Amino acid sequence: MADFEDQDWKPGALNLRREVHVRTTSKTYVVTQDANSSEPGAMLWEVSIIVAKLLDAGALGDDADLAGRAVLELGAGCAVAGMAYALRGARVTFTDLPALCGHVRDNVARNLGPDGYRVVPYDWCDGRPATLVGEAFDVVLGTDCVYHAHLVEPFLDALDAVAGPRTTVVLAFERRDEAVLAAFERGLRDMFKCRPLLSTKKLRAILGDDVLLRPADDGGEPDARWLSILVCKKRKSYRGDRSRRARADGGAKAAFDATRAAFLAERGLD
Numbered sequence: 658m659a660d661f662e663d664q665d666w667k668p669g670a671l672n673l674r675r676e677v678h679v680r681t682t683s684k685t686y687v688v689t690q691d692a693n694s695s696e697p698g699a700m701l702w703e704v705s706i707i708v709a710k711l712l713d714a715g716a717l718g719d720d721a722d723l724a725g726r727a728v729l730e731l732g733a734g735c736a737v738a739g740m741a742y743a744l745r746g747a748r749v750t751f752t753d754l755p756a757l758c759g760h761v762r763d764n765v766a767r768n769l770g771p772d773g774y775r776v777v778p779y780d781w782c783d784g785r786p787a788t789l790v791g792e793a794f795d796v797v798l799g800t801d802c803v804y805h806a807h808l809v810e811p812f813l814d815a816l817d818a819v820a821g822p823r824t825t826v827v828l829a830f831e832r833r834d835e836a837v838l839a840a841f842e843r844g845l846r847d848m849f850k851c852r853p854l855l856s857t858k859k860l861r862a863i864l865g866d867d868v869l870l871r872p873a874d875d876g877g878e879p880d881a882r883w884l885s886i887l888v889c890k891k892r893k894s895y896r897g898d899r900s901r902r903a904r905a906d907g908g909a910k911a912a913f914d915a916t917r918a919a920f921l922a923e924r925g926l927d
């Protein structure tokens with residue numbers, strides 16, 4: 658059997674093993690991935706680990722007492738970020754595309770056991786699932802949920818649908834494509850007041866070498882500008898136009914499917 662250390666997830670490395678171990682101060686998660694799947698959620702993404710570590714360090718703001726609080730994770734995938742909230746006593750609802758829910762459930766059950774959370778299928782193009790209607794969430798969580806243009810509008814629709822006036826939305830993502838993120842952040846700021854969390858210096862102080870610094874675009878010191886962490890609250894002035902418009906737009910799902918198919922084909926994953 659492989660040595661435990663061999664399976665540790667390492668920043669910046671190709672962590673393609675079927676089973677990887679993620680060490681945080683409160684837990685070592687055992688995560689199952691599938692590098693042969695065309696589904697991005699079948700692999701573990703670095704920002705989810707960063708969120709779990711920041712939560713352990715008490716550095717995510719509004720997170721002092723999570724016991725009993727209702728947390729919804731969107732696009733959970735391997736679900737490390739949501740599991741970190743569950744370990745702090747939150748009642749977590751993990752969601753993802755229907756095809757990913759078995760994978761989410763397997764990972765969560767392996768690390769948290771059978772009880773104390775829910776796994777609910779939620780495709781952002783289909784509107785809020787009936788099982789979640791009427792529920793208010795204290796925290797909505799999304800790690801690396803916007804990595805291509807076709808996800809911008811559906812993900813904004815989902816955030817609008819699940820976040821109420823008291824919800825804290827915690828988002829973390831890699832800055833891969835500034836044009837895509839500019840569109841996302843424009844839509845996000847229409848609905849939410851957003852507070853960017855932590856400079857490179859502060860991240861380094863909290864996480865040390867666990868935060869991978871990447872070469873700066875301007876040739877300066879390596880930094881963590883590849884990473885955005887935002888803590889958001891709905892604007893009082895926002896009147897919910899987005900979800901009404903999304904419901905009226907019957908073409909949204911077809912457009913999403915077409916662009917997603919093109920995205921997978923570009924990468925030979927169709």
Ligand SMILES: C[S@@+](CC[C@H](N)C(=O)[O-])C[C@H]1O[C@@H](n2cnc3c(N)ncnc32)[C@H](O)[C@@H]1O
Binds near residue numbers: 731
């Ligand atoms: C890059 S992965 C990130 C997974 C996980 N949050 C992490 O950080 O490891 C993006 C996630 O968004 C999910 N996703 C993509 N499109 C979706 C949609 N239309 N509805 C719901 N989830 C979606 C994927 O299935 C995947 O789990």
